[in-house]
Amino acid sequence: MNEVRRILKSVFGYSSFKANQKEVINAILAGRDLFAAMPTGGGKSLCYQIPALLFDGLTVVVSPLIALMKDQVDAALSLGIPAAFLNSSQSQEDATETYRRLYRGEIKLLYLSPERLAVDGFTERLAAFNVSLFAVDEAHCLSEWGHDFRPDYLALAQLRTAFPTVPIAAFTATATVRVQEDIIRLLRLEDPFILRASFNRKELFYQVLPKTEVLSQIAQYIGAHPDQSGIVYRLSRKDTDKTVDYLGKLGIRALPYHAGMDKDERARNQERFNNDDVQVIVATTAFGMGIDKNNIRYVIHGDLPKSMEGYYQETGRAGRDGLESQCILFFGTADIARLNYFIRQIEDPAEQRRSRENLDRMARFASVNVCRRKQILEYFNETFEGNCGSCDVCTGTTNEIDAGTDARKLLSAIYRTREGFGAGHIIDIVRGADTEKIRKNGHAALKTYGVGRDKSKKWWMGIVTELIGQQMIFRDSDRFNVLRITEEGRKLLFGNEPFFILDPGGKAES
Numbered sequence: 105m106n107e108v109r110r111i112l113k114s115v116f117g118y119s120s121f122k123a124n125q126k127e128v129i130n131a132i133l134a135g136r137d138l139f140a141a142m143p144t145g146g147g148k149s150l151c152y153q154i155p156a157l158l159f160d161g162l163t164v165v166v167s168p169l170i171a172l173m174k175d176q177v178d179a180a181l182s183l184g185i186p187a188a189f190l191n192s193s194q195s196q197e198d199a200t201e202t203y204r205r206l207y208r209g210e211i212k213l214l215y216l217s218p219e220r221l222a223v224d225g226f227t228e229r230l231a232a233f234n235v236s237l238f239a240v241d242e243a244h245c246l247s248e249w250g251h252d253f254r255p256d257y258l259a260l261a262q263l264r265t266a267f268p269t270v271p272i273a274a275f276t277a278t279a280t281v282r283v284q285e286d287i288i289r290l291l292r293l294e295d296p297f298i299l300r301a302s303f304n305r306k307e308l309f310y311q312v313l314p315k316t317e318v319l320s321q322i323a324q325y326i327g328a329h330p331d332q333s334g335i336v337y338r339l340s341r342k343d344t345d346k347t348v349d350y351l352g353k354l355g356i357r358a359l360p361y362h363a364g365m366d367k368d369e370r371a372r373n374q375e376r377f378n379n380d381d382v383q384v385i386v387a388t389t390a391f392g393m394g395i396d397k398n399n400i401r402y403v404i405h406g407d408l409p410k411s412m413e414g415y416y417q418e419t420g421r422a423g424r425d426g427l428e429s430q431c432i433l434f435f436g437t438a439d440i441a442r443l444n445y446f447i448r449q450i451e452d453p454a455e456q457r458r459s460r461e462n463l464d465r466m467a468r469f470a471s472v473n474v475c476r477r478k479q480i481l482e483y484f485n486e487t488f489e490g491n492c493g494s495c496d497v498c499t500g501t502t503n504e505i506d507a508g509t510d511a512r513k514l515l516s517a518i519y520r521t522r523e524g525f526g527a528g529h530i531i532d533i534v535r536g537a538d539t540e541k542i543r544k545n546g547h548a549a550l551k552t553y554g555v556g557r558d559k560s561k562k563w564w565m566g567i568v569t570e571l572i573g574q575q576m577i578f579r580d581s582d583r584f585n586v587l588r589i590t591e592e593g594r595k596l597l598f599g600n601e602p603f604f605i606l607d608p609g610g611k612a613e614s
């Protein structure tokens with residue numbers, strides 16, 4: 105450990121570790137495989153750079169961020185770490201020179217793009233260099249459950265076969281447990297040391313606002329914060345351009361960023377944003393990986409994101425300097441229908457199911473009266489208790505209404521049918537529908553039959569969502585998604601407490 109501390113000080117100039125760095129470095133030095141999920145800015149690079157300096161052989165860092173590779177190498181070189189990179193964007197001469205230095209054993213740290221690794225015969229070539237460690241950066245790109253799946257990352261699956269004795273360390277800034285399992289399985293990590301740092305971003309304030317006139321809502325926020333830098337995310341390229349035009353007409357300096365633009369223009373716009381030449385960038389989700397700007401004060405979502413993972417990543421770009429920043433999501437249920445439309449076009453059934461699940465979770469996040477931070481952290485399998493003090497739900501800036509009576513009507517229908525039916529049928533009972541299933545089960549005779557006729561299906565679906573979100577009921581996935589009542593839910597059913605939900609707006613009548 106003394107050696108490690110000495111390098112920390114002499115090479116990097118730091119006198120102490122950031123959270124978790126020591127544990128991760130120790131595990132790598134002990135020769136273990138590793139999986140580490142640490143938030144952006146957590147100091148992941150140092151975790152493989154220090155071992156790279158201590159190992160005899162070469163440390164290979166696989167990274168999808170080709171555009172940043174040169175900067176990463178330059179940064180390492182300026183610290184005196186012998187580093188180089190190989191990717192498709194460099195000239196033949198540069199690559200040849202890198203190979204020459206590799207053969208001479210002059211390089212300790214090699215950055216590599218996944219598509220380089222996938223080239224035929226490349227792993228054999230790599231085998232000549234006495235590799236001590238593979239570090240896989242942005243490892244979530246391996247998983248189809250992640251928000252940024254990259255097929256060329258699957259080439260990494262061959263590492264274990266080609267280098268059975270070389271340890272592999274996987275790093276990511278965002279991974280649910282499901283993504284973590286994918287990464288471990290695909291890289292074939294053996295009994296890896298697993299580190300999951302907290303995903304809580306204390307400096308971010310989360311809020312969801314009803315989406316009405318979204319362009320003017322966005323403009324209003326930006327106009328009220330004229331000296332702050334921010335990102336606006338839109339779902340489509342068309343809406344991205346429209347938003348830029350709208351803001352421009354109001355004299356707000358904004359530039360677009362989306363996949364429909366050519367590469368140079370995109371790079372130019374990103375550059376101008378990074379240099380504070382423009383105040384705002386309006387982007388599709390194409391924007392952001394490796395973005396290098398730490399004074400972003402707000403991230404606005406003009407449309408509902410497709411997944412919690414994407415939302416977490418995108419909002420995470422605000423407040424990198426640790427100062428309080430705003431995450432604002434404009435949400436209307438029309439967005440759910442729109443995204444569902446896209447999901448129906450997906451041909452691969454597994455992918456369609458994943459997308460639908462992601463959307464359901466995201467829609468619930470925006471709809472229910474539960475601390476936004478708690479919901480985000482829960483998504484990453486982390487628990488957060490109490491009032492976070494920095495989201496709209498916890499600070500009481502949302503519109504709450506008491507739906508206790510309706511919640512009890514619904515719970516009672518679930519209870520009286522012995523927790524054996526799904527949401528659709530339960531709502532049919534409450535609304536007094538005349539269906540085959542109701543007749544067959546004799547459910548028209550139930551006391552709760554038709555007690556909620558006066559309210560729409562959508563209203564009752566909203567109650568179901570809130571009851572799930574507040575953990576009063578759950579869908580039992582082992583039993584055809586029937587609704588089951590939790591301990592808390594029983595208390596609500598047999599008690600007389602209010603059940604506060606977010607005011608869904610509009611009329612509840614059918």
Ligand code: ADP
Nearest residue numbers: 118120121122142143144145146147148149150
């Ligand atoms: P990540 O890759 O996890 O987003 P980086 O490796 O880029 O994070 O590190 C984030 C910042 O923290 C960098 O500026 C880095 O120099 C700094 N840093 C890393 N380790 C330490 C440390 N032990 N003490 C102080 N600063 C550190």
Ligand code: ZN
Nearest residue numbers: 475492495498
């Ligand atoms: Zn909260």
